[in-house]
Amino acid sequence: MDFSQFNSAEQAQMTKVIEKKQMQDFLRMYSNLVERCFTSCCNDFTSKALSSKEEQCMINCADKFLKHSERVGARFAEQNAEAMGSPK
Amino acid sequence: MDFSQFNSAEQAQMTKVIEKKQMQDFLRMYSNLVERCFTSCCNDFTSKALSSKEEQCMINCADKFLKHSERVGARFAEQNAEAMGSPK
């Protein structure tokens, strides 16, 4: 995104908006991650506690999801930069 | 949630916010329930009317979903109370 044509008052307001959204996005990512990993990892409901196998699966799943998001983010930024460069 | 440190003006505003959210949550739950039960119960599109079998399935599905939500709500409240109790 290019906010360079914004004046300083607008940039300040935008910064606040972005900070708030980042917090919301983080929280949504968090609960989305938990739901997704829970769905993949937890299939035994004969017990109410996480088995050590389920626990390891949750941790691997969370780690992998974060790395996946990061990698997608990096590629996304590149693609966007490219898309911005050519047409405009 | 603990709103005890709120002053009365804040509590009043929070009450309004919560009431509005409850209405929205109810409406979302309603349409979510319909979509979910429709997906499970309705599979015959040779007719545009609900068959009596599909109708019974919708009613059972709705009843069950409400009871499920209630039970999850009860356990959720317990878990939350527990989680609030220990760390803080």
Place this chain on the structure above:
Amino acid sequence: MDFSQFNSAEQAQMTKVIEKKQMQDFLRMYSNLVERCFTSCCNDFTSKALSSKEEQCMINCADKFLKHSERVGARFAEQNAEAMGSPK
């Protein structure tokens, strides 16, 4: 929806709200359509470019989705008109 009991100031405000929502809905429909068609059409990740088969699939999927939405919209409007007519 029936906004006939609204006064002119309210109707003007409502028009602005609706216009804004239509833009948002269109954008959400767009990205939803892309995700859905991508999920159905793209299954070969030995290449980073769309194959001509995948491209044709995306176009057919998009066309079909728009026609589907339009048809649902037409039926939806009829059903709503009917539902408004009888009970109230």
Place this chain on the structure above:
Amino acid sequence: MSFLGRGSSGASGGVNQERMEMAVQELDMVTDVFNRIVNACHNKCISTRYAEGDLNKGESVCIDRCVSKFFEANKKVGERLQSVGANAGQQGGGGLGF
């Protein structure tokens, strides 16, 4: 729109903010229901082979019936919710009691 039976008692002149909010909420709900029907009936009726971009006859007929059936199903559930707990609306659907 008749998913809800809300009556709105009006004000005259100026913008009644509460009435506006209810209208926006109703608009949001209609849009939400519409999107759910689009989704549900797409899953029920549209083949994901995408060999062509037009709706074929079978798909078109299926969509018409699907929308109709969804409305009926929606109505049944609405009646059920009203009979189960006339005050379910105030209780947030048996969910979280804040």
Place this chain on the structure above:
Amino acid sequence: MSFLGRGSSGASGGVNQERMEMAVQELDMVTDVFNRIVNACHNKCISTRYAEGDLNKGESVCIDRCVSKFFEANKKVGERLQSVGANAGQQGGGGLGF
């Protein structure tokens, strides 16, 4: 609600708008988590045959365990996120850096 460990330092008299916003945000998150548990545990525990409208014994027990397990799983992930990057919150979860 303990998904977050936010402390709120107060103001006295009048409405502290920032504090209200944080409370609303927390409320939204609790609701979001609740809805995800309802969804996940419905998928895990409820048979979609819908032969009857009551929860049977097996479903009821499954729900209780499922909610419990979800909380544990949620806690594990929360701990993990904190240890992976103590400042993940400010970075938007390794996602988009605007």
Place this chain on the structure above:
Amino acid sequence: MSFLGRGSSGASGGVNQERMEMAVQELDMVTDVFNRIVNACHNKCISTRYAEGDLNKGESVCIDRCVSKFFEANKKVGERLQSVGANAGQQGGGGLGF
């Protein structure tokens, strides 16, 4: 960000509220698209066995190609929407005409 081709004609000094709203809307859309790519490419590329926490070689390469392909697919659909109905934006995508 080029999913939309909106040009913004500015104001000078003070906050142009309309311009802010458009920027926020664009931000929301970029975030939405990003989240959909994360989701779609996770489904396409990541094995749900979770035997380890690192991305293996195959998954990494798959992600790179998947993001690339998603952008191309997105562009194709965008071009299609523009050619099908240049004014689809105003009509809400052939959906609800309020």
